[in-house]
Amino acid sequence: MVKRPGLAVYLAAQKLRGRARARARLDKGVAAGVEDADRGFERLGRSEVPRPDGPLVWLHAGNEGEALGFPELIDRLLEERDDLNVLVTTAAHDPTHPLEARLPSSVILQYAPYDYASGAEAFLAHWQPDLCLWSENRFEPGLIDGAARRGCELILMDARVPDRTGVRWVRGIRRSTLHHFRHVLAGDDNAAKGLQALGVDPDKIEMTGFLQEGIAPLPCSQAERDMLAEELAARPVWLAACVSGDEIRMVEMVHQRVIRRSHRLLLILVPEDKSKGPEIATALKDAGWVVGLRSVEDEPEPEVEIFVADMPDEMGLWYRLAPVSFMGGTFSGGPVRNPYEAAALGSAVLFGPAHGPWGESYGRLQDAGAARSVVDQESLAWSLELLLSPEKVAEMAAAAWEVTTNGAEATDRVVELAIEALDRKGV
Missing domain, CATH: 3.40.50.11720 (3-Deoxy-D-manno-octulosonic-acid transferase, N-terminal domain)
Known part of the structure; x- marks a missing residue:
């Protein structure tokens, strides 16, 4: 030529x-x-x-x-x-x-x-x-x-x-x-x-x-998953995955707002720094919440409003149990997890403006309808309320499954x- x-x-x-x-x-x-x-x-x-x-x-x-x-x-x-x-x-x-x-x-x-x-x-x-x-x-x-x-x-x-x-x-x-x-x-x-x-x-x-992002689904104990799923029954659940700093206060405020409309709503809060689990649980209790703490073998019983999941290597369990996952670090600018971890396990993804090294992944999931971007506490609360609809979260979960396999x-x-x-x- x-x-x-x-x-x-x-x-x-x-x-x-x-x-x-x-x-x-x-x-x-x-x-x-x-x-x-x-x-x-x-x-x-x-x-x-x-x-x-x-x-x-x-x-x-x-x-x-x-x-x-x-x-x-x-x-x-x-x-x-x-x-x-x-x-x-x-x-x-x-x-x-x-x-x-x-x-x-x-x-x-x-x-x-x-x-x-x-x-x-x-x-x-x-x-x-x-x-x-x-x-x-x-x-x-x-x-x-x-x-x-x-x-x-x-x-x-x-x-x-x-x-x-x-x-x-x-x-x-x-x-x-x-x-x-x-x-x-x-x-x-x-x-x-x-x-x-x-x-x-x-x-x-x-x-x-696009090429398949070959992320293997994060593992978990199937027996543990089945036991917790039975205990949670039909409770609406959302996950704050690896949050830190001001994000913890933000998800607490969002939960406070949304629980007024969905009284049985459970927040599973996974700290980025697992060693801070007891400290976070104490602060939440002092604020008036009914709190469970994973590291002391608490269970997410019906009266528990926030469950602090502070044990390592359990993200596969929480993604499987939570239909909606807010990805920590996307507001704080701290470490950001791969959103395909949640999407591959059927959890709809909510994320803020900071994407770390995963900008391409967040963009693909959003374009496919499997994720929603939020810009502040108000839009996070609004999106969470929207996704409490079983039909809407099922639609996003199906899109997540499609984009992770196609x-x-x-x-x-x-x-x-x-x-x-x-x-x-x-x-």
């Missing part, structure tokens, strides 16, 4: 800017705390990890939150081909995200290089990927063009309409960059239409949905195309 002028100009400019510009960008990022000082050399295209022998599949996401479907996809690829080496790159530094812990130990996790010619060329020369599975919404034209020139087949998955950022997207760059992808797997119908409008060959586009088709299709690509290359 003859490159369009926009892409040719961009690639020439990146060569002129060179290594000094990349170094300056890295230094600025380290100073701002958005780059990893200990691994900054990876952003310049270098690596301390040798390229393993054998075929190498390279998966790329813009940030670790966008790579939530990678663990399940990688597991499936390795089931099909146990000789594969897998490299995962992200463009953003996020030390709080648990992606590394969720990947197989054999997977190599690196930061992607900046899209300057020297870094992109050094990265590609070192890793020599046989196949690239790209899921970032922003593209790096030099990196993608360089991979294609080296004979690396590229597949765009979880595809959305790419970001348009400043002067870098001069005329022709997006279309030329998208041309390098052999297959474009759109996340939804709007993305499929938008990508076609950008010039992607309609024959390349498939509307598959990614299997997209994952299946990526695996199929990846194996075909490797077979075509003879590796």
Whole structure:
């Protein structure tokens, strides 16, 4: 293919800017705390990890939150081909995200290089990927063009309409960059239409949905779950999952308001810091609540209004028992849990404006009707009152189930195309 002028100009400019510009960008990022000082050399295209022998599949996401479907996809690829080496790159530094812990130990996790010619060329020369599975919404034209020139087949998955950022997207760059992808797997119908409008060959586009976020349902004792479910009987229940700081007072005030209309309503309050359970329970009792405390073997008996669940590793139990879960940390800015934990167990999700590393997940669940965003105490109370309707919460629970399972088709299709690509290359 003859490159369009926009892409040719961009690639020439990146060569002129060179290594000094990349170094300056890295230094600025380290100073701002958005780059990893200990691994900054990876952003310049270098690596301390040798390229393993054998075929190498390279998966790329813009940030670790966008790579939530990678663990399940990688597991499936390795089931099909146990000789594969897998490299995962992200463009953003996020030390709080648990992606590394969720990947197989054999997977190599690196930061992607900046899209300057020297870094992109050094990265590609070192890793020599046989196949690239790209899921970032922003593209790096030099990196993608360089991979294609080296004979690396590229597949765009979880595809959305790419970001348009400043002067870098001069005329022709997006279309030329998208041309390098052999297959474009759109996340939804709007993305499929938008990508076609950008010039992607309609024959390349498939509307598959987003990758399956392979989070295994959190475990619990089935006997314990059955016993508590029987004890709760038909009581309405909501969960405040891992709340801290001012959130505890906020959920108390919300509960105080909503219980006036639903007198048997039970709040299960899970503190972020489990050691503070007794302290929280005492403060609630002093405020006039009837409180149960899990760590002293209390039960959520009919008269209990707030049950403080302060034992570790029991989130799977509480998500199963609560039709509605408010995700802690989404107001306080503290640690935020993956909302798919709740959604996968049939609990409708309420969340505030702070998403931690899970912004993509909260957005997908909200778009699917499985989660609702709230902005303050008033809107949290209103949403909770709405979800006390069995019909409404059942509707959201069904949407949660659908969105947590429908990614299997997209994952299946990526695996199929990846194996075909490797077979075509003879590796």
